[in-house]
Amino acid sequence: RNIAVNQIGYPKNFGKIAVIANDSGIFHLVDDRLGEIVHEGNTTNPVEDHMAGVSISHADFSSWTTPGIYHIELNGRKSASFTISEQPYEQVHRGLLRAFYLFRCGMELEEEYAGKWTHQACHTQEGIVYDDPSRRLDSSGGWHDAGDYGKYSGPGAKAVADLLLAYELHPQAFYQATPIPETDGKIPDILHECRYELEWLFKMQDKQSGGVFHKLTTKYFPALTIIPEKDRDDLYFLAVSATATGCFAGVMAMACRIYKSFDPEFAHHCLQAARRAWSWLEEHPDVRGFRNPMDVYTGEYGDDLDLDERYWAAGELYRTTGEVAYHTAFLDLARKAFPKYELGWADMGGYGTIAYLLNDNFEVEQDLRSSLLSGLINEADQSVRRSATDGYLISLAKTDYIWGSNMLLMNRATLLLLAYHFSGQKEYEACALEHMHYLLGRNVLDISYVTGYGDRPVMHPHHRPSVGDQVDDPVPGLVAGGPNHGLNDDYMMEHLQGKAPAQCYIDHQDSFAGNEVTIYWNSPAVFVVSHFIK
Ligand code: G3I
Ligand code: 9MR
Ligand code: ZN
Incomplete structure (x- = not known):
């Protein structure tokens, strides 16, 4: 009760x-x-x-x-x-954004910005190119992905995309300082923060081919008590993949547009990198999805379908440049069957759709635009319908209570807010807010899934800095994965057998399949909350 x-x-x-x-x-x-x-x-x-x-x-x-x-x-x-x-929501909004600073790799986190959650510079060594160990490349910077210290191109791109979209659609939410070391009162902090990741993403682009390395990680996950600067195993750049390259092109083209008025040189650099990645995709129309080699055990983020990442890249490149070749490529891809309204790390098609729908500068094909828009509205209608029959007023179906269900929750809310943006229908906005209520405590477990925020927040995330530091409270502002009916870790298996989907969660540090945190679970939450900051 x-x-x-x-x-x-x-x-x-x-x-x-x-x-x-x-x-x-x-x-x-x-x-x-x-x-x-x-x-x-x-x-x-x-x-x-x-x-x-x-x-x-x-x-x-x-x-x-x-x-x-x-x-x-x-x-x-x-x-x-x-x-x-x-x-x-002003404080929680700032907390969710500041979490990205606290996820930073490669630099010291100072007390002035990090409070109790400081750490030394970490992972500053060169990375070894797995497929050609004689090559060593600068690898430092960016955000740690999650409770582990890996850095993965696609998930990083999703996180930046959500933040840039939040800024693009809700700039008023970002007038206040976070603050972070770069705060200068000229460029919004969210753009400084995203740049930290973008600068790292540049390093993931293989200068020889223009393709993008799938990930940069050690071979094994370090123990859960290892703090960032103590994780000293060799870092490897794993193979170039089409999914990583597509995401890279998409987010870099997006960055070009958003940074243009603040820093034209940086914006140009982003666009050049995006074009180069796109050329790689064109030269490699048919490539197999990424797989971890036999001796690598860190996150795989395997994804055999790269049409959605290509679609996103083409949509963004067209929105940014207006060049016909990108439009043609987008139109070709749009005819193919793949999810066009998903915003996960695997299915990125939603970002392509959004880029096309928000393209106000260049001509778009009206039939396609209307069909994409009615598809979006249809998704929103479905969410509203499902939420109306749910006790906690959210749209998650049984099959949505999987690893990272809180991302699905916030992605739904994101689509609802976009539907609101295009239609002006208040019920979409209201339904998005109900999703946020669930995240922040209005759920059957009576828990706020954001560390440090709310009376009864998550206290024991599967997050190495939170476990390994000498501080009682976990690093604040982190969104936990949430209920996972798949019970994909031993701790869940042992403690949650037979529970209803929304109860398949336990606030324990060993439960990585329910209680880990990631940058791309935080990012859609920033998007959603920013809508409600006036
Ligand atoms: O796509 C299928 C869907 O078709 C199916 O109906 C559904 C039912 O199980 O599963 C869907 O696949 C899920 C997949 O994510 C895509 O969403 C899997 O169940 C689920 O187990 C899988 O979880 C991923 C997990 O890695 C294991 O691969 C999480 O999304 C992903 O966030 C997580 O990522 C880890 C990194 O590997 C390492 N770093 C930490 C990070 C977070 O835990
Ligand atoms: O800590 C790891 C976490 O970041 C990953 O999401 C998860 C799934 O890949 O794996 C965790 O590592 C565990 C490993 O898979 C199994 N042994 C225990 C590890 C946790 O310390
Ligand atoms: Zn690090």
Whole structure:
């Protein structure tokens, strides 16, 4: 039994619902500071919810709009505290963005910016080209991928793409400083932060071929207690892949457009790199997906389908340059069958679709544009429909409760917000907000999936710096993977047998298939939250 709320809060002019597991009755909204009941109501009648595995009822206090700090009480139980205000998400938004600074590799994290979570410069050595060990290349910089210290091109590109898109569509959310060492009051911090990763991504492009190395990692994962600067195994550049090269071209073309007005030289450099990557793709129309060699055990990010990454690259290059060749390539790819509304590390087609829909500078084929737009609206309608029948008001189906389900959650919300952007339909925006409520605590486990934010946040992520440092609190602002019905690690297997999908999560450091953190789970959360910063 619990009363789940968004533990950060509710914007005063949106709907406000608490979701109650296995209980119902008369609920009270209590002002935390005064200890006074300010509002009361009846919960809805309980109904079974199969995703959550409980019976749920709703306490709707939407009509209450007075700013303050509150909690809900029902039959002697209390919810977490939350605020009602015009702007409840400024801090969590900054925290989610600052997490990227805390993910940085290759430089010292200083107390001034990192607080308690400092570390020495790490992974500064040259990397060995796996397929030609006589080659050693500068490999430093960028963000660690996750709870491990690997750096992977495709996932890195997804993370940057989400952040750049957040800035492009919601620039008002990024006026305030984060702050980070580069803060200069001229260029928004989010662009400084993305540049840190982009500078590393340049190093992943093979200067000989223009293709992009799939990843830069050690052969084995270090032990969970190893802090960044103590991980000294050899680093390898693993083979060039078409998926990495496509993502690279896509994100670099995007960066060119966004950095142009701030730093034309850097923007030009991005575009050159993107063009070169595109040429590689053209020279390699038919390549096998990346596989780890036999002696490499770190993340694989295997993906046999590279049409979606090519589609993204072509869409972005066309949006940035207006050149016919990229348009033609995009149109050809658009005719092929692959997911066009996915924003995962494997299926990147959604970014191509978005690039085409947002292309205001150059001519687009109207039939294709309308069909892509109605496809997007259709996705949003489906999410709205599914959310309406879900106890916790989100769109995740049973098959979505997989490794990194919180990314699927935030990707859905991203698509909903894009649908809102194009249609102006308020229900899409409201539905996106319900998804955010789940992330920040309104879920059957009554937990905020963002470390350091909310009354009952994740405390034990599978994250080496958090485990290995001498600090009790985990590194803050990190989004955990979330419930995973596949129970893909031993700890989950042992403790979560037979649980309903949304309960397949445990806040333990050994549970990497549910409680790890990654840059590309943080990034869509930044996108979504930034929409609600006015
Ligand atoms: O695509 C299939 C889908 O068709 C199927 O219905 C569904 C049901 O299981 O699975 C889908 O595949 C999933 C795949 O991710 C793509 O989403 C797999 O189940 C799932 O196990 C797989 O998980 C990935 C995991 O690595 C294992 O490969 C995560 O998405 C990915 O985030 C994670 O990445 C790791 C890196 O390897 C190493 N660094 C940490 C990082 C996070 O844990
Ligand atoms: O720590 C690793 C994590 O970052 C990965 O996502 C995960 C799946 O590839 O693997 C983790 O490493 C574990 C390894 O796979 C099995 N032995 C225990 C390791 C955790 O310390
Ligand atoms: Zn590092």
